[in-house]
Amino acid sequence: MLLKIFALGVIVSSTFVHGAPTRTSPERRQDGDNPPFRGSTALVGYNPTNTLTNEDTDDIEFEFAPGQTADANIGQYLNFEDIENPQPIRGSRGGTDPGPQTPEYSRLNPDKLAPPGTDHGQTINAQWPMGLSHVKAGIDRAGWSRQENTQVMPDAKAMAGVDMRLEPGAYRELHWHVAGEWALMLNGTVRIAAINEEGESFIDDVSKGDVWFFPPGVPHSIQALDGGAEFMLVFDDGDFSEDNTFLITEIMAHHPREVLAKDLSVDISAFQDIPAGELFIFPGTPAPHNISEQNVTSSTGPITPRDSYSFHWSEQPAHRVEGGSIKIVDPVTFPIASNFAAALVTVHPGAMREIHWHPASDEWTFFLSGKGRATLFTPPRTATTFDYLPGDVGYFPQSNSHYIENVGDEDLVFLEVLQADRFSDISLGQWLGLTPPQVVIDTLNLSPETVSKFPKEKPFIVQG
Template identity: 65%
Template sequence: MIWTQCITTTLLLSSIKAALAAPAAPSAATNPLRGDENLIGYSSTNTISNENTETISYQLAPGQTEAAIVGLYLDFDDVEDPQPLRGDKGGTNPGPRNTEMNKMYSDKYAPPGTDSGATVNAQWPLALSGMILGKEKSGWSRQQNQDVLPAATEMAGVNMRLEAAGYRELHWHVAAEWAIVLNGSCRIQAVNDNGQTFIDDVGKGDVWFFPPGIPHSIQALENGVEFMLVFDDGSFSETNTFLATEIFAHNPRDVLSKDLSVPVSAFQNIPQDQLFIFPGTPAPTNISIQNITGPAGSIPQPQSYSYHFSSQPAQQLEGGSVKIVDPLSFPIASGFSAALVTINPGGMREIHWHPSSDEWTFFIQGRGRATLFTPPSKATTFDYLAGDVAYFPKSNSHYIENTGVEELIVLEVLKADHYSDVSLAQWIGLTSKQIVQDTLNLSNETLSQMTTEKKIVVS
């Protein structure tokens, strides 16, 4: 017991000596980086800045004095110092602020009075996606997936540009790939699991599809190409594809030699790193030169991986036009349905929802806005510019209004075996007038103007 007490006393004395020897922490008074302790809380000696924040000079956009519930689109482009005001709601913003972003996305800055709560985020500008730059100025790639748009669980997108003769190298994916050419043209090739081959040239407005695991390549023709890829997996990443360069680099050369029946020396110059996007030899004008077939022959036309959507005429509508490609016309793309919608200035893709799929939408041209409604009472209005992605969950209602001065062109993609939607206007028009009147308190005059047809795009 005495021995234990001695040890305890010795340790205590050592601790006291160490504490006395340790340098004291510098006080605020001796540290020029910190203020005086007397600044804490109230003191008669404290002073405050009494800057006047009520004298901000600003102008209002057309429609900004209208009642917030009317929800007119606010065009801030020519407004020098836009403010978050609608009717009698909101207040001024002295700053700091990102004025350019406020101008581009005015419905976020001064939302309509009908917005309520917070829906999922239904917007991602691809301008905020990091670019992957190809080798020797051969092109680039950028993507949207759940990392940047968490609600987009069912689909992801990749926007890619290939300069003339540029390649997206030989590769395959776990996910299915659906694509539309935005501009230019390219040659696509593939081999299926039966050894059947495929090759085609596609141009602006055309579509292709490659099932999961089918190896393929893409090469830009003489004028380059840009396209949008859509994958049936929201977590898809373009950096996780299976590349020909990687499979050659990560298998023993002796194994490659046995597999391909060539000597080991044949592989001494293979790339040690992935190519991804790289320049190549221009494709021959005569496509038949590259049309290699084996014993299984070519893929039969009904199962072809391309669809020349650009040659399909659009259906002209009251406020624009629409054309649809889905498995009923493009059978190989069994899980993808899409509508290419053109909306005239002042027009609107009518309020609708999709009962069988989420909607992944890409804004190809123009500017627009949409309100996403989620039950029971959440609603958020989003503004979209060319290059933006929208995502609307299954059965959640939305519209797309053209808020610009040029045609608005949008691509709506569904994971569905056919394209379908439910129109709010048609639903109301085909429901007993008495039921609608009892529910919404609409007049007989209003009810008599309701349509029984699906208009898709209204003027």
């Protein structure tokens, strides 16, 4: 090898170094001749003067969570909350991560960092934290909204959600949607009002735990009462966006005032101070405590109770089972919401919503409290485990099996919403319990004693 060394540069002329072919590199430029921000062209590819670092990445200080070194297929929930430097290791699988990393993400999503050995491939993304959604702010601190739709969960095509807050007296301005709007009150009280195609009017006050539904095209308003309110809206279109709502302000702003005056039988001067555009959420005059003061009807009268747009779900007792409770509202009891079926589920610590699937609908889930996890299984052999916290949205496609396990130390409460004319699911346990035992024994290589314990009645929730 011929090596010529200059004060500020190196010329290499060689064919082999340690048995490896090399290119003849051009003379390295003087530092002052380098283009701004770029290195010398002599840095491209192999050069015997290259400097290699030998950093030891095996010497990483970390600790294991309880159960982390057990067989990966056991899949025990790993609590990383108090673990120093969590690592992507499960049983004999994985390895250390020298970084870069954000440990907070690992602690929030342990099953993403160290998935059970039973996970395989990658299903759709079945999790979205509403806390990562962009907030749309109302006027004069009157409230806000944030949404989940196919922009953030591309495969959640059947339903979308909007979390909305109204301060006391604030309005969600008069509007309507192309999609149907189903809502669960999360806290506080609001007054809702609407009319249908027959000109029948509707007004009601709903509070925490109550439900309303407005069909597509039905115009309505929402005003928070004393104390303000927050509610979760679910729409029957995954592409739904709050930015595509039909607003009364925009309708008025984009029609000739001569037309408005003629249509509403008033003088054209009446419209000189109307808003130039969207109000969205804005402060208003507090509603009277006596709701009858705001009752307005036409000759057709109010909407009949059967067609009412509200359902006082908060007053319905929950059905209690070992491990938690469940209550259902669907068109059987709330007919106007003809394609919305929902369950409010409470799961005690250590218990879980059983392995199940919905034959007729995707499932849109909102987590209200507690800590949960779920494995989504998609045929033929894809499975992904997700972790959920309050404010998260879960999404499980039609007929894809899943469970929801309480992995915290307080009750896990979540809302399941289906696009169906009644709430229904298939229970894995009940299916196996009602299948001829020998079929199950021969198929799964289980003992008769084990198969005899499978439930013949649907448990909904199973206690761990």
